[in-house]
Amino acid sequence: MQNLSKNQQIIFDLIDKSPEPLKAYAILFNVQKKGIKAPLQVYRALDKLVKIGKIHKIESRNAFIACNNSSCQVSNATAFSICEVCEKVTEISNTNLSKYLSNFKDKEGMKFNKYNLEFFGLCKKCKNK
Amino acid sequence: MQNLSKNQQIIFDLIDKSPEPLKAYAILFNVQKKGIKAPLQVYRALDKLVKIGKIHKIESRNAFIACNNSSCQVSNATAFSICEVCEKVTEISNTNLSKYLSNFKDKEGMKFNKYNLEFFGLCKKCKNK
């Protein structure tokens, strides 16, 4: 586990304490007071944080959340549930699911080293409204 | 199965005959000779085509491909393999996989009405290089 650089740490801390996924320009706005002024500074930190698995990108939302799995070193097997009403996103940690997907072979017998799965529906709260 | 409008048909035809996913502005460029001049015209058709399941959006690539499943009416359960070298995208039709994911419950017992799964790796061709 390597240490984070200054910008990476600032941006990771912000994402980590956020209850919801953050978008790049929302992050930029939030960290401007800490001296990070340009989009590229944000995107570079995000790229690195994704690469080392500290955060994940929610592709369908162009937003970023901290990995909830402390042992997650690499961002190669991710699954999320997304509420289509309130946009709450939760990372799914399910051994059965991850085993199933990591071992999945397509019809040519090909296995994949990486996947991203996004489930959509209503969260508990929104379902009961 | 409803009929497509003029713009929807033009754009669907283009995507359907493309061997690779197409991006919105690549589509725009291609259909300008057919009178579709503005991004919004493209995005509106894409939205509708996605909604009725004729095409799918590859979220990690911001690109669109035709559904390879003639019986697919709604875009609520999608899986793709994506080659990280040549960017070849293939839709996965696997009954076992779709059953597994459609029946998946999170740890609160919640089921989801929709999912999108993207596998990443090397396609056969790129693997053998």
Next chain:
DNA sequence: TTACATAGTGTTATATTATAACAATTTTAA
């Protein structure tokens, strides 16, 4: 057949998301 709702079109402008290119500095590891 009218009228009314729904869906689609055309257009301009603008918002949002992301990267290119270049120069400098800091960190890491041989």
Next chain:
DNA sequence: TTAAAATTGTTATAATATAACACTATGTAA
């Protein structure tokens, strides 16, 4: 201690997507 790798800072710009408004076409129920 030095050379490579990573990070930073900066300006400019590319790529992706939507807002707002006016108008037209289509389906459908009275």
